[in-house]
Amino acid sequence: MLIPRDFFARPSVEVAPDLLGCVLEHETADGLVAVELSEVEAYAGRSDPASHAYRGKTQRNAVMFGPPGHAYVYFTYGMHFCVNMVCLGEQGSASAVLLRAGAIIAGEDLARARRTRGPIPEGPVFEGRARLASRDLARGPARLCQALGIDRSLDGADVCVAGSPLRVRAGAGNPARSGRIVTGPRVGVSSAAEIPWRFWYDGDPTVSVYRAHVPRQRKLVTP
DNA sequence: ATGAAGATTGCCT
């Protein structure tokens, strides 16, 4: 049922494709939300310029340097959280798999409430606002975290024990979602952009749309 | 102390 820690005790590039189809679930007082993963990205440690661990251990990425099977949650762009599964680190290095997207298979109402500002639309359209499509609830790393209610308080959470609020279990082997796995460059990374360490189910509607990295315009200096 | 960039998203034209 739950994924054993040994599963994560491998290089992230090996773990990443095997995580597709697995289920991440988060249980809170509000209820349980579960997502079947359809898109992930592997990040290595000191050898990977795109990895948060590239420049060594800091307060933010400390969990990446710890034992495998724990969640590394970081905050970015002043408003978004993203969650990784920590994998085997080679000699003081660190590696992890970023969970980028998936299909909500439990707690969809709660997921939609978290992903919707204000009252939850009932029909196709509510007060001019379109009801969020099911496929968009966890379509993207920050959306996935929002749908599951994941924030920095879960940084370091052990996902391999039954008593944890955040855990990973094997998928049901849903044939409709177990399409062919394809790979490509990672999304939004500014360096090592050519390395094809993004893995996803070909044609799956919950996979996020690819966006190349675009450096933001520097703030204008006023004379 | 300070500033630049960021493993993104949603809304705009």
Add this chain to the structure above:
DNA sequence: GGCAATCTTCATG
């Protein structure tokens, strides 16, 4: 396709 939002983190470009 373009760009603003928003603030933590890290290096001091």
